Amino acid sequence: MAELNWDERPSDLRDPVMVAAFGGWNDAAAAASSAVVFLGEKFAATRVAAIDPEEFYDFQATRPLIDLTSGDGNAAVVWPEVEVLVARPADSSRDFILVAGAEPSMRWRAFCGILLDAAGTLGVRRVVTLGSLLADVVHNHPIRLTGMASDPALISGMNFRPPSYAGPTGIVGVLHHAATEAGFESVSMWAPVSHYAAGLTNAKGSLALIRALERVTGIDVEAGDLERAADSFENQVARAVEAEPRLRQLVEQLEDAAERAGDGPQEDLPTGDELAAELEKFLRERDDPA
Structure with a gap:
């Protein structure tokens, strides 16, 4: 074959x-x-x-x-x-x-x-x-x-x-x-x-x-279609971050660390699993409020 x-x-x-x-x-x-x-x-x-x-x-x-x-x-x-x-x-x-x-x-x-x-x-x-x-x-x-x-x-x-x-x-x-x-x-x-x-x-x-x-x-x-999809993605995540205090706090930590360290290695940041779990929990609860 x-x-x-x-x-x-x-x-x-x-x-x-x-x-x-x-x-x-x-x-x-x-x-x-x-x-x-x-x-x-x-x-x-x-x-x-x-x-x-x-x-x-x-x-x-x-x-x-x-x-x-x-x-x-x-x-x-x-x-x-x-x-x-x-x-x-x-x-x-x-x-x-x-x-x-x-x-x-x-x-x-x-x-x-x-x-x-x-x-x-x-x-x-x-x-x-x-x-x-x-x-x-x-x-x-x-x-x-x-x-x-x-x-x-x-x-x-x-x-x-x-x-x-x-x-x-x-x-x-x-x-x-x-x-x-x-x-x-x-x-x-x-x-x-x-x-x-x-x-x-x-x-x-x-x-x-x-x-x-x-x-x-x-x-x-x-x-153009992909640009609109990119804007939609960013807006979707932004709404989730703004609406969920725990997620917002974790993202703010990430932003602050990036500003302090530039392109260098990041320390004392929330893990990807923590952040992803918060976002997925928010989206799941939004889509299924019951």
Whole structure:
């Protein structure tokens, strides 16, 4: 069985750039995967290939889906594929190759090899990976991305925070490394998102990634819908913080510490679990007052 199943192999792509994000550990508050979904919807992306999940997923950890509500007794099982899609912005000299799906469970080197072979087949020279991480950042503060590149010139002048992390990595880190080793121009961009709002999709983080992606690819993205979603996210969290004294106190501590310490390490702050629990409790009680 082929591990990459092609629907079609387009040959007329315009200097395409591959953009990849994966749900799961690399995707706090779904900010990175939502950015790729937004691009696909914005530019009416079409699927050209999918990775067969059989050799890459533990189906007890990433389960297939089924819908039995139709009552016809013949419901299809939806498997956790990683899809490769083509998006063709009308007013651009480049196309997007979008990669979206859940982080695989195993055989990461083979998985990355399949994606990069597909990239080569489609004429890709630049691979951009997107991620998001939980951080001690306040929901209404500007988002400063963390970024790295195979060639520093690719992200010059973008005011990215240099990476300072050492520890376990996810498929985004492995794919970025593999792309660099394979000779692709490679960029990895990460959005820090508020740990106390981790239960909400963070459109503000997605918007920050899209705006940086415009700079990295030279492809303009009209993102009015995403801007409104980012405002809605910020307003929703702000209402919860204002209405809940305990949550407000914890966020004020975080703001004060950020002002005192700038970009330095934060100490004596409420934990992400404390903050998230307060926010989720408030939203749950608001939605279900009984």
